[in-house]
Amino acid sequence: MTFLNVVEIESALIGLNKQFPTLTELLLLPNTTAEGRHSRALVIHGNTSFKCRPALIFVSGVHAREWGGPDTLVNLAADLLEAYTSNAGLAYGGKVFSAAAVRLIVNRTDVVVFPDINPDGRAYSMAAGAGSNQAMWRKNRNPAASGGVPQNVGVDVNRNYDFLWDFPVKFSPSANPGTLASNNPASDLFHGAAAFSEPESRNVRWLVDRFTNARYFVDVHSYTGDVLYPWGSDENQTTDPSMSFKNPAWDGKRGVAGDAYKEYVPAGRLAELQAGAGVIRDGINAVRGQGYVSNQGFWLWSTTYPTSGTSEDWAFTREFLDSKKRRLSGFVIEFNKQTTFFPSWAEMQDHIADVDGGLLALADWARPTIWQVILCWFYRWLPIDREWMRWHRVFPPELWGPYGPWTRAVRVIEDTVQRVVDFIRGAVTSRNG
Amino acid sequence: MTNDQTPAGDDGRDEYPDDRFVVTVVVTSEQAADLIGRGELDLGDHPTFAPIDEDRARLTVFASRSQIGALQSEGFDVEVGDNMSALGRARASEVGQGDRFDGGRVAPRGIGRKIGGRGPDVGQVPS
Numbered sequence: 402m403t404f405l406n407v408v409e410i411e412s413a414l415i416g417l418n419k420q421f422p423t424l425t426e427l428l429l430l431p432n433t434t435a436e437g438r439h440s441r442a443l444v445i446h447g448n449t450s451f452k453c454r455p456a457l458i459f460v461s462g463v464h465a466r467e468w469g470g471p472d473t474l475v476n477l478a479a480d481l482l483e484a485y486t487s488n489a490g491l492a493y494g495g496k497v498f499s500a501a502a503v504r505l506i507v508n509r510t511d512v513v514v515f516p517d518i519n520p521d522g523r524a525y526s527m528a529a530g531a532g533s534n535q536a537m538w539r540k541n542r543n544p545a546a547s548g549g550v551p552q553n554v555g556v557d558v559n560r561n562y563d564f565l566w567d568f569p570v571k572f573s574p575s576a577n578p579g580t581l582a583s584n585n586p587a588s589d590l591f592h593g594a595a596a597f598s599e600p601e602s603r604n605v606r607w608l609v610d611r612f613t614n615a616r617y618f619v620d621v622h623s624y625t626g627d628v629l630y631p632w633g634s635d636e637n638q639t640t641d642p643s644m645s646f647k648n649p650a651w652d653g654k655r656g657v658a659g660d661a662y663k664e665y666v667p668a669g670r671l672a673e674l675q676a677g678a679g680v681i682r683d684g685i686n687a688v689r690g691q692g693y694v695s696n697q698g699f700w701l702w703s704t705t706y707p708t709s710g711t712s713e714d715w716a717f718t719r720e721f722l723d724s725k726k727r728r729l730s731g732f733v734i735e736f737n738k739q740t741t742f743f744p745s746w747a748e749m750q751d752h753i754a755d756v757d758g759g760l761l762a763l764a765d766w767a768r769p770t771i772w773q774v775i776l777c778w779f780y781r782w783l784p785i786d787r788e789w790m791r792w793h794r795v796f797p798p799e800l801w802g803p804y805g806p807w808t809r810a811v812r813v814i815e816d817t818v819q820r821v822v823d824f825i826r827g828a829v830t831s832r833n834g
Numbered sequence: 835m836t837n838d839q840t841p842a843g844d845d846g847r848d849e850y851p852d853d854r855f856v857v858t859v860v861v862t863s864e865q866a867a868d869l870i871g872r873g874e875l876d877l878g879d880h881p882t883f884a885p886i887d888e889d890r891a892r893l894t895v896f897a898s899r900s901q902i903g904a905l906q907s908e909g910f911d912v913e914v915g916d917n918m919s920a921l922g923r924a925r926a927s928e929v930g931q932g933d934r935f936d937g938g939r940v941a942p943r944g945i946g947r948k949i950g951g952r953g954p955d956v957g958q959v960p961s
Contacts, residue, residue, distance in 0.1 A: 403930045415938025464879060466922070480944030489951025500951060527929045529922050534852045536922020537876070537896070579873040589876060625880045702883035702891055703863040704870070735880050740856050740894055741918065742878075743925040750945055757946065827950075 403746055405472050406527060407438065407520040410462075413475045414443045414516070421445075421482045424507065431607055432600035434521045435543040440604055442515040443478050447485065447507035453777035456511035456612040457764050460605060461621035463558045463712070465522025465538045466742045469749045470621040473736070473756040474516040480757065481507060491761070493754035494688035501819030502765050509768045513615075515608055518601050519558055536743065539589045541601055546586040546594065553586040556593040558601045559620075560708070562715035565634055565646055565655065566596035572634075576656025576707045592710050605712060609719075609729070617677065617767055618716040619732045621756060626693045626738035628682045628759070630674040631666070631717040631731055633698035633708035638663035639671055647721060656707035658699075670728065674717075677730050677763065684762025685755045691738055693755075698733065734759060770811040848920055854896040856915035859905060860886065861893050869893065875901065 405413065418427040426444040433439055446454065459477070461470030484491040485507045490500045498506075506512065517523060521542035529536035540555030547553035560582040565571040568581045582592035597603050609615055631637075634646060635655050644651060645665045654662045666674070678695035685693045698713070699705055708714070713731030720728045736756045737744060744752060769777070854876060861869060870877060876896035883891040896918055897905065905912050935942060 403928045404925075406930045406933075408933050409930050409935055412933050412935035412938050412940075413942045416935045416941035419938055420941040467879060468925070475942055476944050476946070478944075479942045480946035480948075483944055484946070484948055484951065487948060487951040490949035492947040492949055497949065500949070526922070527926060529919075529926045531923065532850050533923065534850065534854065534919045536926065537854055537919055577867060577871045579870040579875075579877070583873060588873065590873070622879050624878065625882050627880060629880070698880075701881060702866065702885065704867045706870075706880065740878075740882065740915070741921065743918070743922050745925070746928045753945060 402750075404468055404527070404749065405475060407517060407524045410471050410475060410517045410520070411439070411441050414441045414478070414514075417443060417478055417482060421486065424482060424485065425478075428608070428611075430515070430604040432603045434519075434600050435541065435545075436521040436524075438520040438524075440515070440517060440520060440601075442513055442608055445478060445481055445507060445512040445514075446510070447504075448509065451509060451774065451777065453769060453773065454510050454614065455616040455767055455769070456513055456614045457617040457619070457760075457767055458513045458515070458609060458612060458615050459619050459621065459760055460515040460518055460608075460712070462517040462523055463519050463601065463620065464622060465519055465526040465540065466536060467623040468523070468527070468743060469623060469736065469752055471516035471523070472749060473621055473753045473760075474514040476753050477757045477760055478512075478514050481512065481761070493758040493761075495690075496684055496687040496754075496758035496762065498761055498765060499816070499820060500823060501816060505768050505815075505819070506761065506764045509774065510764055511612060511614065512764060513608065513612060515605070518605060522555070540591065541599060543593075543599060546591070548586075550587075555586075555591065556599050557582070557588075557590050558599050559622075559712055560590055560592035560710040561597065561599045561602040562605075562710045562712050563596035564711065564715040564718055565709040566592060568592070568709040571646075571652055571709065572656040572707065573654050573660075573662075577705060580706045580708055581656065582709045596710065602712075609716060614727065615729050616727060617730050617732070617763060618713065619681070619734060619760060619763070620712045621734050621736065623735055623742060623752075624737035624739065625735040626691060627733075627735040628678045628685070628693060628695040629698040629713065629733040629735065630678040630695065631698065631714050632664040633706070633711055633714050634664050635699060635707065636663040637666050637671060637697060637699075639666060639668040641665060642667075645721065646718065656705075658705045670730075673728075674730055674732075677766075678732055680766045681732060681734065681759040681763050685734075685736075685759035687762070688755045688758040689751065691755060693738070693759075770808055771815050772811050773808075849917060850919070852898055853917050853919035854898055855902065855917050857895050857897045857902055857905070858884075858892040858913045858915065859895060860890055860911035862889055865910075866891070866893055869895075 583590040716731035
């Protein structure tokens with residue numbers, strides 16, 4: 402086996418859709434890249450009649466040189482579909498998902514994989530030959546701002562999302578300019594001509610907009626062995642909603658630790674973000690004990706790493722900008738604890754297991770319990786006020802959400818029942834066979 | 835990022851002028867903020883620090899030979915590791931050629947271990 406090239410990534414998704422047509426939906430994303438490439442995403446859902454299923458959107462490949470990301474997501478889709486259709490459990494090293502867990506993930510969620518956000522960049526990086534430094538390429542291959550200068554080609558797609566994109570205005574002059582973004586096309590952090598100027602970031606926006614049930618967004622990067630959660634713009638605070646990315650009164654004051662400005666996140670949502678990052682981290686570490694850690698993206702040792710225009714922050718902004726939109730938690734996985742973008746394929750298989758163990762752990766946590774399935778049925782069919790039944794009002798996530806104690810208890814009971822049923826089925830089958 | 839017009843091919847050389855090396859730089863917190871803030875060094879995707887003591891840590895960056903020389907001339911304690919550009923060139927041999935999935939006529943198989951179940955039934959939706 403080898404790393405997937407850009408053609409193979411798309412073919413793999415088409416192939417999975419053809420082999421599992423009733424369990425998958427293949428989405429052709431609407432924006433073609435500067436070099437004319439098309440990207441696809443694959444949706445896995447076993448029971449579309451269940452209308453309350455949350456969507457988990459997993460993306461990767463935004464930075465060209467971070468080679469392994471797309472391979473992790475294609476593998477995740479293949480594993481999940483194979484295990485589901487053969488009624489099998491799934492194991493990555495020491496992280497085990499029972500057959501019941503696999504079945505419930507597929508039947509009660511939408512797992513959406515968009516493996517290769519930036520195919521032009523990946524193709525360029527992977528074509529590295531003698532005398533070429535292009536394996537280290539990070540950006541896309543948009544030539545619009547290059548002025549014909551080769552090193553000025555490309556935009557860092559992960560500085561191009563609409564979150565404090567206009568960093569010279571939004572951030573303090575004292576914020577670290579080496580991490581925020583850059584107006585210089587020669588920089589690896591060049592943020593483009595405008596927010597969402599790039600087809601790659603617009604494809605991600607289209608995908609997230611399409612799934613109004615999206616609850617979790619994970620962007621797979623490498624390397625460092627971290628699981629990061631918002632915000633990336635400044636320290637988090639939970640007390641002053643006016644101190645927010647939305648408030649222009651704070652323009653020019655963001656991005657510096659220890660000063661007056663801190664980015665607002667409701668306490669309940671901060672707990673959810675930390676719990677979600679912890680679930681991913683623990684899932685990864687259960688595979689082979691790599692010691693990944695979870696952190697807020699802003700912090701870096703005793704200094705800071707302020708960022709603008711990143712995907713996980715943008716994903717998390719949506720509920721603040723439109724109260725009708727569902728809560729979407731954004732995360733980043735930086736896989737690989739070694740200092741390299743280019744592990745051998747043999748090493749990469751271990752990283753695939755790590756990442757997929759973490760992502761499926763999140764999906765396992767996010768899947769609704771039988772209690773939520775029943776409530777969903779009531780929600781749809783009983784003549785009660787739908788507003789009254791909105792999940793987050795009646796059932797606060799601290800208690801009822803995927804990380805709440807009630808949900809955990811129901812899940813344990815449900816898993817136990819499923820295992821007993823599977824055991825009895827197996828015993829009956831072996832007696833008859 | 836330069837040299838991107840150089841045609842691919844094996845000319846037997848291991849290192850080129852713009853190659854980037856893994857470099858660890860011993861820094862204090864203030865020096866780290868200064869180095870990162872210059873925006874000149876390739877920090878990877880999310881920089882890594884290995885703490886030495888309360889005040890100092892090793893910051894990992896990617897730097898060319900000329901950037902390494904500049905850091906050393908500023909008095910930084912620098913340790914030069916692997917040539918990441920050369921590693922990328924070498925790893926290009928581990929990238930798939932052609933299309934293993936034949937335009938979608940073949941589906942990939944996952945590397946995860948399947949436990950129990952009905953192996954031969956892969957592809958059939960459970961009843």
